[in-house]
Amino acid sequence: MNLPDLTDATLTLEERIATLTLDRHDLRNALTGTGLVEDIVQVAQWVNRCQDVSVLVITGAGSAFSAGGNVKDMAERGGDFAGDPAEVAQRYRQGIQRIPLALQAVEVPIIAAVNGPAIGAGFDLANMADMRIASSRAKFGETFLNLGIIPGDGGAWYLQRLIGYQRAFELTLTGRVIDAQEALQLGILLEVVEPEALMPRVQELAAHIAAQPPKATRLTKRLMSMAPRLELKDFLDVCANFQGLCHNEPEHLEAVERMLAKMKKSS
Structure with a gap:
């Protein structure tokens, strides 16, 4: 099956492992104000149709995994954040909220290879995967309240299922950013590795799963x-x-x- 045409991401398929790389490093792979929402949804749907895929890996190009929402657009009340409350709500439903629905429907295991900071909706994207392996340079933050907004992409649903209500509540209500080691201790991450070992380790795990029936x-x-x-x-x-x-x-x-x-x- 042919690979889908993507706008702001790249996709490879080798040995039954599909690797989706968010490729807007100029914007730290922000999910809004780019074509990444559509790219992620398109790949999720393609994976379910393509029987040659056994594992989906999601990672980021450049220094960040994903910075989440485009803060410049928020400041200017532009893009996905323009309009009255009803208009903004509709853009969320037709935009970034399509990601959790699409990834929840993916039929194969998803591994997030967190190469750098995963902040706000970027943190939530990592938490939508079945497993997370991170570089020691990665940082994580449920930082929505720091901007006077709520986790509008489903983050409050995912985080408490990963680490329990109390710890998820603390991270969400304080908006503090944690390093990879604390994320590992909290149970958010499966493993932490050095930056140069991230993709080899993720590919090793993905290959083990892809070898299964x-x-x-x-x-x-x-x-x-x-x-x-x-x-x-x-x-x-x-x-x-x-x-x-x-x-x-x-x-x-x-x-x-x-x-x-x-x-x-x-x-």
Whole structure:
């Protein structure tokens, strides 16, 4: 399947790993005032159609992962922030709020490779991934209140699910910026590595996942996403149906044969 045409980001596909790089380093990869919202949504939809993808990696070009909203536009009441309350609300719905909805629907695991500061909506974007690995140079901040606004892109929904209500409340209400080590201690990050090791480590993890049976990987991602929303009995019903599909897939029998061959060789 052909790669989508993007405006302010780049996309590669190698060995079942799609890597989306936010490429507006001149604006520190701000999500508003650029084409990045449309690019991210387009890639999310493409991933679900492309059966050659098993993992989606999101990272940033330049020194920042993403600075979030364009503060200059806010100061000038322009771009996404122009107009009366109803107009601004509609722009949020038709603009940046499309990102969490699109990424929540992605059928493959998402890894955020946080190369630098992830601030405001940029922090929230990282938290929309299933896993986050960061450079030691990364910083994180739920800084909306510092600008007199609320997390309008869903950040308050994601952060408390990652680290609990009390810690999320403190970060959101103080607007303080934390370094990568504190983010690791809080459970926001899976790992922190040196800058030059970031993409190799992320690619290593992505390759391990991409080597798994692809259809079962997508179903497992769906199960993991559904689990918090379902009662146990309903969840087990879904598991039974998904498992019925898996047991009838050629990839399952191929995996079993590989396991039996490995057991025979080691015996």
